[in-house]
Amino acid sequence: MTLQIDLTGRNALVTGSTRGIGRAIAGTLTDCGARVAIVGRDLERSQAVAAEVGRGAQGFAADVSDVASVVKLVADVEAAFGGVDILVNNAGLTRDNLMMRIKDDDWDAVIDANLRGAFVAIRAATRGMMKRRWGRVINITSIVGITGNKGQANYAASKAGLIGLTKSVAKELGSRNILANAIAPGFIDTDMTAAMTPEARAAMTAQIPLERLGTPADVAGAVAFLASDLAAYITGQVLVVDGGMI
Numbered sequence: 001m002t003l004q005i006d007l008t009g010r011n012a013l014v015t016g017s018t019r020g021i022g023r024a025i026a027g028t029l030t031d032c033g034a035r036v037a038i039v040g041r042d043l044e045r046s047q048a049v050a051a052e053v054g055r056g057a058q059g060f061a062a063d064v065s066d067v068a069s070v071v072k073l074v075a076d077v078e079a080a081f082g083g084v085d086i087l088v089n090n091a092g093l094t095r096d097n098l099m100m101r102i103k104d105d106d107w108d109a110v111i112d113a114n115l116r117g118a119f120v121a122i123r124a125a126t127r128g129m130m131k132r133r134w135g136r137v138i139n140i141t142s143i144v145g146i147t148g149n150k151g152q153a154n155y156a157a158s159k160a161g162l163i164g165l166t167k168s169v170a171k172e173l174g175s176r177n178i179l180a181n182a183i184a185p186g187f188i189d190t191d192m193t194a195a196m197t198p199e200a201r202a203a204m205t206a207q208i209p210l211e212r213l214g215t216p217a218d219v220a221g222a223v224a225f226l227a228s229d230l231a232a233y234i235t236g237q238v239l240v241v242d243g244g245m246i
């Protein structure tokens, strides 16, 4: 028998899945047999990506920085799929600046989307998971939530907050067979890192033992593992996917 990651019969909701890491997660979970809700702010774009992904994927629109929008998203996906078994909080944004120059709005925008958005999605989606006594919450944090980073106080705080949130959810919901873990990617080649100058990119690569930036697929593989029965005894953890960087 060949051991495989089999998510047949599982419904997954992946926020921010119209591009980058989220898009790769949606594709990999689908390849493993899950039915995936593709979520972006623009419904048409989500639907187009869902059509690309195929195999039952469906597009939804939500703004994760808006509480009501996230609550409605979970309700809509539950109505369409019959439940959410795997929740991947992937949507995230940066508003980088030196700490002294971060405006209140830039602080709030990052915390609201990256941290409160994940919390609201977890609060809404775990209700059904509790009833079904099975659930997986996977939060995409970042190595900077562990190490801190110059110019990213707001982003690092939101990602560190996600780690505390993950560990708390793991403790509260373990008895209901709901596992909560975080994945901390290092430097992954997406739109988020595309703005780096070639020099900055080279300097970054020099700090990575595997001598390359990560790919969205590198992160997606870790998500599929944590969503699967292979990870049935792992909860409250942060899995670092950074090519050995930190």
Ligand SMILES: NC(=O)c1ccc[n+]([C@@H]2O[C@H](COP(=O)([O-])OP(=O)(O)OC[C@H]3O[C@@H](n4cnc5c(N)ncnc54)[C@H](O)[C@@H]3O)[C@@H](O)[C@H]2O)c1
Residues within 6 Å of the ligand: 015, 016, 017, 018, 019, 020, 021, 022, 039, 040, 041, 062, 063, 064, 065, 089, 090, 091, 092, 093, 113, 140, 141, 142, 143, 184, 185, 186, 187, 188, 189, 190, 191, 192, 193
């Ligand atoms: N790229 C990296 O190096 C890296 C490293 C560590 C962690 N991460 C994290 O991985 C996740 C995905 O990042 P990415 O690199 O694919 O970035 P990206 O910018 O390519 O994609 C981010 C996704 O989140 C969505 N999003 C942003 N704000 C949103 C909002 N208010 N409502 C709904 N969706 C929203 C975007 O539309 C997009 O689909 C983020 O949480 C990011 O912080 C990325």
